[in-house]
Amino acid sequence: MSDSVNRRTFLGQTAAASAASFAAPALLSAANKAPSKKVTIGIMGMQRGLALAKTFGALDGVEIKYVCDTDDNRAANAAKTVEKATKKAPQPIADFRKILDDKAVDALIVAAPNHWHSPATILGCSAGKHVYVEKPCSHNPKEGEMMVEAARKNKRAVQMGSQRRSSESIMEGIQKVKEGVIGDVYLARAFYQSARGSIGTGKPASVPGYLNYDLWQGPAPRQKYMDNVVHYNWHWFWNYGNGELGNNGVHSLDVCRWGLDVDYPTRVVSSGGRYAYNDDQQTPDTHVVAYEFDGGKQITWQGTSCNRHKNEFVTFFGSKGTLIIGGSGGYRVLDAKDKEVEKVGGGQGMSEHAQNFIDAIRNNEPLSLNAEIEIGHKSTLLCHIGNIAHRTGRTMTCDPSNGHIQNDKAAMALWTRDYEPGWEPKV
DSSP states (O other): OHHHHHHHHHHHTOSSSHHHHTTHHHHHHHHTSSOSSOEEEEEEOTTHHHHHHHHHHTSTTEEEEEEEOSBHHHHHHHHHHHHHHHSSOOEEESOTHHHHHOTTOOEEEEOSOHHHHHHHHHHHHHTTOEEEEOSSSOSSHHHHHHHHHHHHHHTOOEEESOGGGGOHHHHHHHHHHHHTTTSSEEEEEEEEEOBOOOOOOOOBOOOOTTBOHHHHHTTSOOOOOBTTTTTTGGGGSTTTOOHHIIIIIHHHHHHHHHHHTOOSOSEEEEEEEOOSOOSSOOSOSEEEEEEEETTTEEEEEEEETBOOOOOOSEEEEETTEEEEEOTTSOEEEEETTSOEEEEEOOOOOHHHHHHHHHHHHHTTOGGGOTTBHHHHHHHHHHHHHHHHHHHHTSOEEBOTTTOOBOSOHHHHGGGSOOOOTTOOOOO
16 A cells, blocks of 8 residues: 555655654654745645645755735735745736746645546646645545546656655554554544634625736636635635535544555445534534444544533553553543553654655655645545545445445446536646
8 A cells, every 4th residue: 555655755865663663754844944946936825835834944955936815915925924024025926827837846836626636636747747735635535536547647756745644743643553562453543623603694696807817717617606615715616615524624534544554445334414503504513424344443533512511532542551642742641540651742743744745856866755646635535535524424334455445336426527618637
């Protein structure tokens, strides 16, 4: 499986035992303090992309040449912010294809809405660009499969923005899970909580003059402009987003899958709905999904978008104890009597994750990425299958070799989507 390939590459760079492997990304970053090659990037989507611009702009030898958003105001404000942070002004643009046409650009950062993630990544790879794509890596399962294909065909580094894969403390905690510190591990439980309000009932409105709404929709089938969708509430509409499971659940599910060392589920069950408010939101605000895997292992995810009561980010349950991964980094180990026996702090790994992507480009080692696109696809797929189970109201039985849903044509119809004519992704 791809995770194993990635680990072999990773461990091969270290000289000694597993303890040494925890520091490998940091060591690799230190080796690149004096970069031998400038890496030029363009960033698409200036909400999450603005934070990424600050992160990548702080790395040695990285130049941000373009900041792109279909909202002219966002693009202009982002250019000013990046110039202030990096002392060099990027060019604000509305159409990301200008980034692809520029031969001086090495990499595309995709932080636009979810319906853009895969089409932009595939176009980027076809244009010879390396791609850092935010989570979830795709809008639907078929797109994720196509992204892996595009990365392999074009020999490009494609990293998903699941930054905890590059956190030293989380890597250490996951390694302890795999080494049997808490015995045989059979369950990983994940939570997400927030305090989101109602999105209300939208009304048709004129498209603001500063927004290219046609390009904002891009590959998604055209819908009328409503006053409660752009810029953030698109997350809660199936035409553009993937609900809380795809928005934030992907982070914790990725850590669960990593620690349990599993790929594709055999059975998926979903329960939930839009309970907190009566409004336009199509996706659940209260959602529980259970995933079963070969070998007697299970992952459960619970999201409460409208109630911030705190639960642990990820908890691994084993025959000899429990290990808890913190959402901001670090981990705790509890023995069989639920007594804490170890506590380690740490960060989330954002800067290290960006550096890992830049190092893979400089070293021409696409598969050295900590969240290489095949890893990202497998974790994102859990979100998609959970959402398909929710939307159909049925239990999903899956092929453990590729995750495909078995004996349910209606469910498999959601494996892909309809596209606006002319925007169909092609590898």
